[in-house]
Each structure stands twice: as structure tokens, then as C-alpha cells.
Amino acid sequence: MTSPDTERFIADVLSRIGARGVTTAHDDLAPWLSDWRGRYHGAACALLSPASTEDVVAIVEESRRHRVALVPQGGNTSMVGGATPDQDGRAAILSLRRLNRIRDLSADAGTAIAEAGVILSDLHDAAAGIGCRFPLTLGARGSATIGGLISTNAGGTQVLRFGTMRALVAGVEAVLPDGQVYRGLAPLKKDNRGYSIDQLLIGAEGTLGVVTAATLRLVPAIVDRGVAWVGLESPHAALALLRRLERATDRIESFEIIPGDSLALVLDHIPGTRAPLAGRHAWHVLIEAVVTDTSGEAPARLLERLLADALGDGVGDDAVVAASEAQAEAMWRIRDSLSEAERAAGPAVQHDISVPVASMPDFMIDGVAAMERAWPGTHATAFGHLGDGNVHFHVRAPAGVDRDAWYATDAHRITAMVHDLVVAAGGSISAEHGIGQMKRDELARLGDPARLAALRAIKSAFDPLGLFNPGKLVPLAPSADAP
Amino acid sequence: MTSPDTERFIADVLSRIGARGVTTAHDDLAPWLSDWRGRYHGAACALLSPASTEDVVAIVEESRRHRVALVPQGGNTSMVGGATPDQDGRAAILSLRRLNRIRDLSADAGTAIAEAGVILSDLHDAAAGIGCRFPLTLGARGSATIGGLISTNAGGTQVLRFGTMRALVAGVEAVLPDGQVYRGLAPLKKDNRGYSIDQLLIGAEGTLGVVTAATLRLVPAIVDRGVAWVGLESPHAALALLRRLERATDRIESFEIIPGDSLALVLDHIPGTRAPLAGRHAWHVLIEAVVTDTSGEAPARLLERLLADALGDGVGDDAVVAASEAQAEAMWRIRDSLSEAERAAGPAVQHDISVPVASMPDFMIDGVAAMERAWPGTHATAFGHLGDGNVHFHVRAPAGVDRDAWYATDAHRITAMVHDLVVAAGGSISAEHGIGQMKRDELARLGDPARLAALRAIKSAFDPLGLFNPGKLVPLAPSADAP
Numbered sequence: 001m002t003s004p005d006t007e008r009f010i011a012d013v014l015s016r017i018g019a020r021g022v023t024t025a026h027d028d029l030a031p032w033l034s035d036w037r038g039r040y041h042g043a044a045c046a047l048l049s050p051a052s053t054e055d056v057v058a059i060v061e062e063s064r065r066h067r068v069a070l071v072p073q074g075g076n077t078s079m080v081g082g083a084t085p086d087q088d089g090r091a092a093i094l095s096l097r098r099l100n101r102i103r104d105l106s107a108d109a110g111t112a113i114a115e116a117g118v119i120l121s122d123l124h125d126a127a128a129g130i131g132c133r134f135p136l137t138l139g140a141r142g143s144a145t146i147g148g149l150i151s152t153n154a155g156g157t158q159v160l161r162f163g164t165m166r167a168l169v170a171g172v173e174a175v176l177p178d179g180q181v182y183r184g185l186a187p188l189k190k191d192n193r194g195y196s197i198d199q200l201l202i203g204a205e206g207t208l209g210v211v212t213a214a215t216l217r218l219v220p221a222i223v224d225r226g227v228a229w230v231g232l233e234s235p236h237a238a239l240a241l242l243r244r245l246e247r248a249t250d251r252i253e254s255f256e257i258i259p260g261d262s263l264a265l266v267l268d269h270i271p272g273t274r275a276p277l278a279g280r281h282a283w284h285v286l287i288e289a290v291v292t293d294t295s296g297e298a299p300a301r302l303l304e305r306l307l308a309d310a311l312g313d314g315v316g317d318d319a320v321v322a323a324s325e326a327q328a329e330a331m332w333r334i335r336d337s338l339s340e341a342e343r344a345a346g347p348a349v350q351h352d353i354s355v356p357v358a359s360m361p362d363f364m365i366d367g368v369a370a371m372e373r374a375w376p377g378t379h380a381t382a383f384g385h386l387g388d389g390n391v392h393f394h395v396r397a398p399a400g401v402d403r404d405a406w407y408a409t410d411a412h413r414i415t416a417m418v419h420d421l422v423v424a425a426g427g428s429i430s431a432e433h434g435i436g437q438m439k440r441d442e443l444a445r446l447g448d449p450a451r452l453a454a455l456r457a458i459k460s461a462f463d464p465l466g467l468f469n470p471g472k473l474v475p476l477a478p479s480a481d482a483p
Numbered sequence: 484m485t486s487p488d489t490e491r492f493i494a495d496v497l498s499r500i501g502a503r504g505v506t507t508a509h510d511d512l513a514p515w516l517s518d519w520r521g522r523y524h525g526a527a528c529a530l531l532s533p534a535s536t537e538d539v540v541a542i543v544e545e546s547r548r549h550r551v552a553l554v555p556q557g558g559n560t561s562m563v564g565g566a567t568p569d570q571d572g573r574a575a576i577l578s579l580r581r582l583n584r585i586r587d588l589s590a591d592a593g594t595a596i597a598e599a600g601v602i603l604s605d606l607h608d609a610a611a612g613i614g615c616r617f618p619l620t621l622g623a624r625g626s627a628t629i630g631g632l633i634s635t636n637a638g639g640t641q642v643l644r645f646g647t648m649r650a651l652v653a654g655v656e657a658v659l660p661d662g663q664v665y666r667g668l669a670p671l672k673k674d675n676r677g678y679s680i681d682q683l684l685i686g687a688e689g690t691l692g693v694v695t696a697a698t699l700r701l702v703p704a705i706v707d708r709g710v711a712w713v714g715l716e717s718p719h720a721a722l723a724l725l726r727r728l729e730r731a732t733d734r735i736e737s738f739e740i741i742p743g744d745s746l747a748l749v750l751d752h753i754p755g756t757r758a759p760l761a762g763r764h765a766w767h768v769l770i771e772a773v774v775t776d777t778s779g780e781a782p783a784r785l786l787e788r789l790l791a792d793a794l795g796d797g798v799g800d801d802a803v804v805a806a807s808e809a810q811a812e813a814m815w816r817i818r819d820s821l822s823e824a825e826r827a828a829g830p831a832v833q834h835d836i837s838v839p840v841a842s843m844p845d846f847m848i849d850g851v852a853a854m855e856r857a858w859p860g861t862h863a864t865a866f867g868h869l870g871d872g873n874v875h876f877h878v879r880a881p882a883g884v885d886r887d888a889w890y891a892t893d894a895h896r897i898t899a900m901v902h903d904l905v906v907a908a909g910g911s912i913s914a915e916h917g918i919g920q921m922k923r924d925e926l927a928r929l930g931d932p933a934r935l936a937a938l939r940a941i942k943s944a945f946d947p948l949g950l951f952n953p954g955k956l957v958p959l960a961p962s963a964d965a966p
Contacts, residue, residue, distance in 0.1 A: 106841070108726050110729070153675050159672065164673060166682075176936075178933075178936060180936060182931070183931055186909040187839050188837050188839060188872060188911050188914075189872050189873065190642060190871050190873040190911070190914040192913045192915060192916065193911055193930065193934070194686065194918060194938045194956050194957055195686065195691070195938055196649070196682055197934060197938075199649075199679055200679070200941075202679070203675055203677065203678065203679060208678070246593070247703060248776060248778075249776075293731060296779060296780075354672065355669075355671070357592065358589070358592045388672040389672050390673040428671050428676055430676050431673040435675070435677060443676060448666055449663060450663035451665060451680060453659075453663060454678075454945070458683075461940040461941060461943065473677050474677055
């Protein structure tokens with residue numbers, strides 16, 4: 001449904017950025033109106049595809065003039081509906097995909113300047129081409145864009161050593177809701193000129209500005225890795241092992257915990273997988289150590305030495321270090337197949353949560369038990385990034401229930417209870433995926449009042465007209481002049 | 484001058500936090516009304532010393548009720564007048580020094596929870612007591628407090644490896660201007676519940692809230708260090724050497740550059756110093772490498788090996804690795820005496836600036852030359868943290884000028900020109916010290932308009948009454964309701 005306002009908006013944008021940047025045909029719009037998992041479906045008056053920062057400024061100026069909201073979108077891989085417009089059809093999708101140049105790349109400086117639409121795997125390739133690495137990766141790397149990764153403060157599997165995007169962004173360029181360009185790309189290691197606008201835009205989900213480019217940290221390329229699999233009796237033993245390793249070396253990049261029954265599911269459902277260890281263990285961890293030069297101890301030798309010591313001291317029950325890349329890949333395949341195996345086992349609700357690392361072992365035991373007690377017949381599982389205090393917390397439906405009915409009735413109440421447990425443990429209801437539209441009400445229900453008031457105050461200060469990704473993350477403060 | 488408003492405010496605060504927390508006697512107030520370098524002199528109606536976060540809440544509530552502004556103060560070691568009140572005497576100093584408990588300390592978790600008034604050297608000692616290190620240090624460590632270090636995003640001499648406070652703070656507790664307590668101490672490695680309030684408060688100079696406590700990252704204690712001195716022909720050779728070392732190892736914690744004439748000044752003016760190398764060199768670098776376990780190569784051997792390779796390839800002219808702790812201390816004493824030696828050589832204006840690391844060698848040569856050309860008879864020098872893109876940039880007065888007259892006439896214009904050069908090089912007019920009252924006008928003159936508008940919007944959103952450290956960092960937006 002296109003109202004006269006949006007028609008004039010589209011005509012004015014078209015006159016400023018050209019026809020190639022404006023799509024209104026229904027079939028061309030359709031793929032971008034739903035999230036990739038098909039949970040959220042919206043409508044939009046147009047898909048706008050600027051080719052430059054100046055084009056974005058033009059779009060933002062027209063958006064202000066005509067009071068047409070903008071929904072920024074990168075690779076459309078949000079897990080929380082963060083890039084899907086609402087259903088009234090008056091907003092425009094602002095796609096950053098044409099802003100896809102790597103403006104600069106320097107092994108010496110250890111930085112890349114990438115535009116918002118650069119796809120993560122393309123950045124990986126470019127960095128590798130100069131003997132470097134951008135040390136953040138995740139499943140959607142073939143679609144996810146730098147702008148989206150920044151706007152959601154993405155994490156992934158290498159956070160243990162290098163942190164999330166928040167630690168990897170050295171500078172941001174963005175168009176703010178007032179139409180001004182914030183130019184923060186200079187990679188200054190020390191800069192104390194007031195509040196960090198860079199850090200404010202990281203994780204802001206496009207509600208405070210449109211990220212158009214960023215300066216990113218690169219690190220030396222990996223020259224060798226060691227991968228090990230350890231069987232142990234509890235998450236507490238796993239955390240004790242992690243602490244030992246962290247004291248002994250700073251080469252550990254991954255430390256993933258897997259319950260015995262999740263491993264069994266993988267072995268049952270995923271063809272070609274086999275258990276890395278002979279015996280049965282209640283819990284498992286997958287560890288990866290890497291080096292960036294060959295002058296020191298090989299990472300496989302390092303892991304063998306440290307794990308032999310640990311097992312000798314009773315920390316861990318059995319361990320094996322991959323003897324080849326093929327064995328290492330096979331271990332990672334088990335980890336990467338956990339979600340697929342869980343899905344094959346029946347309908348489940350999944351949660352992306354974090355608690356302080358020190359609290360995680362208790363949470364993994366007590367939280368799972370509390371859920372299964374409260375919801376008889378369900379099966380709860382927690383697995384993933386123990387070292388980040390971030391696990392995937394799945395609750396599988398009782399055997400034989402009707403999938404749709406269960407999702408319609410119990411699933412939301414189960415999620416609310418998981419979130420209550422997380423808050424009681426001092427944790428976060430969104431570790432990695434952000435708030436988007438999916439968790440907005442839960443954030444409002446469970447957020448600390450001081451934090452919520454601060455979020456609303458910032459949103460209202462930056463975007464008093466409410467034109468930047470409305471309906472996501474946080475509502476405007478009540479007094480604000482909504483469109 | 485105490486007006487009736489402030490009298491009622493003081494009485495109400497006293498009834499809520501007790502007499503021990505309220506000082507109004509002139510002699511007791513005096514030491515806190517000037518900055519430690521004696522450049523700024525203010526007045527205050529009282530010195531308030533809360534003993535708990537709840538006391539701070541009470542003070543903020545009374546501050547709102549009576550419209551009395553608060554000037555947060557920690558160790559009073561600001562370099563930019565950031566903790567000194569203005570001269571009208573209606574504000575109160577809010578001293579955090581009694582909030583000085585270390586609430587928690589864990590080698591396992593690698594964290595400390597310290598209240599705002601904990602002195603940095605006390606935190607160093609506490610961390611050392613559990614085999615850990617808080618990896619940030621600076622000259623004022625015996626006075627500077629955690630709250631002040633956070634509020635100024637302090638840096639120091641170990642930023643190369645561990646970053647500034649921004650990278651070392653895992654969580655913040657603060658009282659916001661609306662009187663609510665923001666409780667963000669839980670050390671969550673992944674947390675995507677919207678804009679980072681922690682990061683917003685870091686470097687905010689007390690203008691957005693009063694930091695009352697923080698969760699800080701600890702790292703393993705150092706067990707061995709190696710210190711080396713290298714003579715080279717240019718800052719470009721120094722940067723080339725740094726890049727080589729960074730590619731070869733991640734053990735380098737300091738990389739300080741010193742011009743030959745600054746070394747000569749130290750040797751002339753500081754008793755007991757001697758040149759580490761026999762020959763004359765145009766430039767020098769001081770390098771420190773550390774290890775936290777003894778299983779690998781000793782850091783002195785590492786430096787010997789890497790420097791021999793570098794010199795063999797023509798990067799660097801001569802080098803010596805300290806053979807003892809005494810030699811290492813003697814090298815550091817030269818570096819630490821540079822400011823004192825510069826002062827002994829005559830009146831100078833100093834600047835705390837940064838540019839991108841890759842631009843620093845040109846800036847050190849061209850910037851110094853431009854200043855000496857524009858101000859005949861002056862002597863300009865740049866030295867310090869090359870690896871952070873942050874040097875001390877001194878301009879010494881022509882020989883024989885009257886000190887006071889020179890400061891009154893030329894100094895400000897010289898500073899403005901240094902700042903212009905920094906901005907032209909894409910740098911920051913405040914690398915480490917913040918803006919405070921000293922650089923506020925320069926920030927307003929030189930700041931990117933989009934950045935300035937964003938700073939003002941945030942300030943007005945958090946502190947619409949303008950009661951938190953008024954006159955520092957950024958003014959309220961014009962429309963705001965000032966007190």
C-alpha cells in the first residue's frame with residue numbers, strides 16, 4: 001500500500017540517487033521483506049540501494065523531509081527480525097549491499113577499511129591475500145555484511161581471544177539521523193575527545209545511524225592449529241580445564257562444551273560422524289589452539305603437553321589431539337552439526353543467552369534441571385561457547401506433541417522462564433543476536449530500569465522523529481515526537 | 484559565597500549521608516579546589532564524600548532537588564582541569580575517595596571489582612597478591628583512582644598490548660543524573676542488549692553519570708621482562724622495526740621513541756644518566772617485551788634474536804639488550820626523565836595528541852619542522868608512544884624570552900597551530916588526557932560538526948539539568964534547560 005507521501009518520497013530519492021538505486025516492483029522487493037528463517041514478514045514502499053555515502057545522505061534527507069522511516073539491511077541474516085520492516089508498508093528498506101568496496105587494506109597497519117556492504121567472507125579472502133586474518137567468523141559469513149556485523153556487535157567462534165566486533169572496530173563512518181556524516185574512520189589507538197560515538201553505533205541495530213564503512217583490525221594469519229577433544233564429568237571440570245589452559249598459554253581460540261547426549265544425537269542423525277573418544281563421557285570439550293609463526297611449539301604439541309598435565313592432575317577424564325587436518329575437521333563437524341541434530345530430534349525453542357563465565361557451570365546444570373522440572377517431558381540442553389559465558393540453551397518439546405500447537409502454547413512461556421533464570425544469574429537475554437523485534441518485549445519486561453531509561457534517552461536524542469529502524473531494540477521515550 | 488540554595492542543599496545532604504561525608508570548612512576544602520598543577524582554581528559550596536553507592540544516590544537526588552551542580556573528583560590528577568569546579572562557588576565537589584573497597588578479586592575469573600575511589604597502585608598490589616596484574620599504569624598511579632581512570636579512559640605505557648581503560652573495563656556501576664543506579668558489573672563477555680552504557684560512561688569525564696564501581700580485567704603476572712635500546716636514523720625506521728617485531732611476536736608491551744636531542748638533554752640535566760649506546764644516533768627506541776610463564780624463550784633472548792635479524796636487514800643502526808634489571812631500570816629512567824629534562828631546558832608548551840600510527844613518522848618530522856619554521860627560535864620535539872600513534876609534542880620557547888610573557892602571548896597560538904596540524908593529519912587533539920575545561924574550546928573549534936552534535940545530544944539526553952560536571956567536555960545543546 002503506497003500512500004501519496006511515500007510516492008513523493010520515492011520520486012525525490014530517485015531523482016537524487018538514480019533509478020538503479022530504487023526498486024519498487026513487488027517481485028524484486030519480496031526476498032527482502034522476510035527474514036531468512038521466515039519468521040517475520042513485513043512490507044515496504046521501496047528498496048533503496050545507495051552506491052555511496054553521499055547517496056545515503058540524500059536518502060536520509062528525503063526520509064526526514066517526507067517522514068518516511070528507513071529499515072537498514074545488510075545480508076538479511078538477522079536472528080531476531082532486526083532487518084525486517086513492519087507490516088504497514090510505509091517504511092523503505094535501505095540496503096547497503098551496493099556499498100561493497102574495500103577502500104583500504106594494509107598488512108603493515110593491520111587494518112582494513114571496508115564499506116558496510118562488504119560480505120564477511122570477502123573480507124576474510126582479502127585479508128588472507130595480504131597474509132592477515134580478520135579474526136571474527138560465524139555461520140552466515142557468506143551473506144552477513146560488515147555493516148550488519150557492526151550493528152549487531154556480532155560474535156562467533158573466536159571471541160575467546162579477540163572479542164566481539166566491539167573490540168575489532170577501530171573506527172566507524174555513519175550517516176546520523178540528522179543527515180550529517182560522522183567521519184570516524186581514522187584508526188586512532190588513543191583518542192579521548194569525549195563519548196565514543198563508534199562504540200555507541202556498534203550494536204545499535206541501525207536505530208541511531210546507518211553505518212556506511214568501518215576501519216577494522218586485522219591480525220597475522222594462522223600458520224598452524226591444534227585441535228583436541230576432551231571427555232570430562234561436568235561443566236565445572238570443563239571450566240577448571242579452561243582456567244588451567246588460560247594460565248598456561250594465550251594461544252587458545254576456541255573452547256566449546258558439548259553434553260554427552262548432544263554428541264549422541266549427532267552420531268545418530270548426522271551421517272559419517274563418529275565419536276572422537278572410545279569411552280562414554282557425560283561432557284565433552286572441543287579446543288583449538290593456533291599460532292601465527294613457526295618459531296615456537298607447534299599448537300598440537302602444546303595441547304598434548306597441557307592436556308597430559310591436566311589429566312594427570314585429574315582435570316578431565318580422557319583426551320585426544322587431532323593427528324591431521326582431516327581429524328580436526330571431523331571434530332569441528334560434530335560441533336557444527338549440533339543444531340541440525342537437535343532439530344532432527346524434534347521441535348525445540350532455542351535461546352541465545354549469556355551469564356558470567358564463573359556462573360556458567362552451575363547454570364548449565366541447575367538451569368537445565370529447573371526447566372525439565374517445570375515442563376515435564378521436555379529435554380533441555382546447553383552447549384557452546386563456555387569460555388565466553390555464552391551457550392545455546394535449547395528446550396525440546398515432549399515426544400509426540402503437535403509441533404504447531406506446542407509452539408503456539410508452551411514455547412513463549414518456556415522462553416520467558418529461561419530468560420527469568422538468566423536474569424537471576426546476572427546474565428543477558430541476548431548474548432549475540434541482539435534485540436531486534438523478537439526480544440523487544442522481553443527486554444522491556446526484564447531490563448534494569450536505569451538501563452532502559454538510558455537506552456530510550458539515547459534513542460530519542462539521536463532519532464527524535466523515530467525514522468531509523470522503528471520498532472526495533474527500544475521504543476522512543478514517551479515524550480518524543482513520533483512520526 | 485554560599486547562597487541560601489546551597490545551604491539547604493548541604494543541610495539535606497548532611498541529614499542523609501551524615502556529617503563525615505560533608506566538609507565545608509575553607510581550609511579542608513582548599514586542597515581540592517585547584518588542580519594538581521595549579522593551573523585551575525575554583526570554588527565550591529562543599530566537599531561531599533559518600534561512603535556508598537546509596538550515599539551517591541542521596542547526593543544526586545538532593546542535587547536535582549536543589550539544582551546544585553556536582554563536580555566528581557577522584558585523585559584530582561586531571562591534566563585538563565577536569566575535576567576542578569568553576570569559580571562561582573555554587574557547585575559541590577563529589578569526592579569518591581571513601582568509596583575505596585575492592586569488592587571482589589578473582590584470579591580464576593581474571594577480574595577485580597573495584598569501587599571508584601580505589602587508588603591504582605592499591606589495585607596493582609591487590610592483583611599482584613593473587614598472581615595477577617592489572618595491565619594499565621601511569622605516573623600518577625599513587626593518586627589516580629579507578630573512577631577517574633575510567634572517566635578519562637586513561638592510557639599509559641602498556642596500551643600497545645592491552646589497550647586503554649576502554650578495553651579493560653568489563654562492567655560499570657554508576658549513578659545516572661536521573662538518580663537511578665545503572666548496575667552493569669556482571670562481567671559478560673557477550674551481551675547485546677542494546678547500546679553499551681558501559682562504553683558511554685568510559686571517557687565521559689563525569690558529565691553523564693558518576694561511576695561508583697567497575698569490574699576490571701586482570702591478566703597473568705609478568706615473570707620476566709627484556710628491555711632493549713636501539714639507535715636508528717628516523718621515525719620511519721622505528722616504525723619499520725615495530726612492524727617487524729609485531730609480526731614476529733605478541734610479547735612487546737612498550738615501544739617508546741626518543742629523539743637524539745632529547746636524550747642529550749636528559750644526559751645534560753639528569754644526574755647519573757648515561758647513554759645506553761656508544762655512538763650518536765638521530766633517534767632511539769626503548770622496547771620492552773614480557774612473558775607470563777617460563778616455558779618459552781626468555782624475553783631478553785627474544786629481543787636479542789629479533790633485533791640481530793632487524794639490524795642484519797638494515798632496520799636499526801645499533802642495539803643493546805639490558806643484561807640486568809639495573810640496566811633495564813637505567814634505560815627506563817632516561818625515558819621517564821624526558822619531561823623533567825625538557826622543563827629544565829626552558830619554558831615550553833606540551834601537547835597530548837595522536838595521529839594514525841602509519842602517519843606518525845611523517846608527522847614527527849614535518850610537524851616539528853613546520854612549528855620551528857612558523858615560530859623562529861622555538862625548538863619542537865616529539866617523543867613517546869610511537870606504537871600507539873601518541874606522542875608528547877613539546878614546543879620550547881626561544882632562548883632568553885620572558886617566560887610569563889611568552890606563555891601569555893605565543894603559547895596559545897602555538898597550541899592552536901599544533902592542533903591544526905593534528906587535525907589535518909586525521910588525528911586527535913586529546914590522545915590521553917581528555918577535554919576537561921582546558922581543551923573545551925579547541926574541541927568546539929576543531930571537532931567534526933556531526934561528532935559535536937552527537938556529543939551535545941547525548942549530554943542533553945542524560946543530564947538535561949546540566950548538573951553533572953558542568954563546563955567540562957561539552958556544553959549542553961542550546962535548547963536545554965540549564966540550571
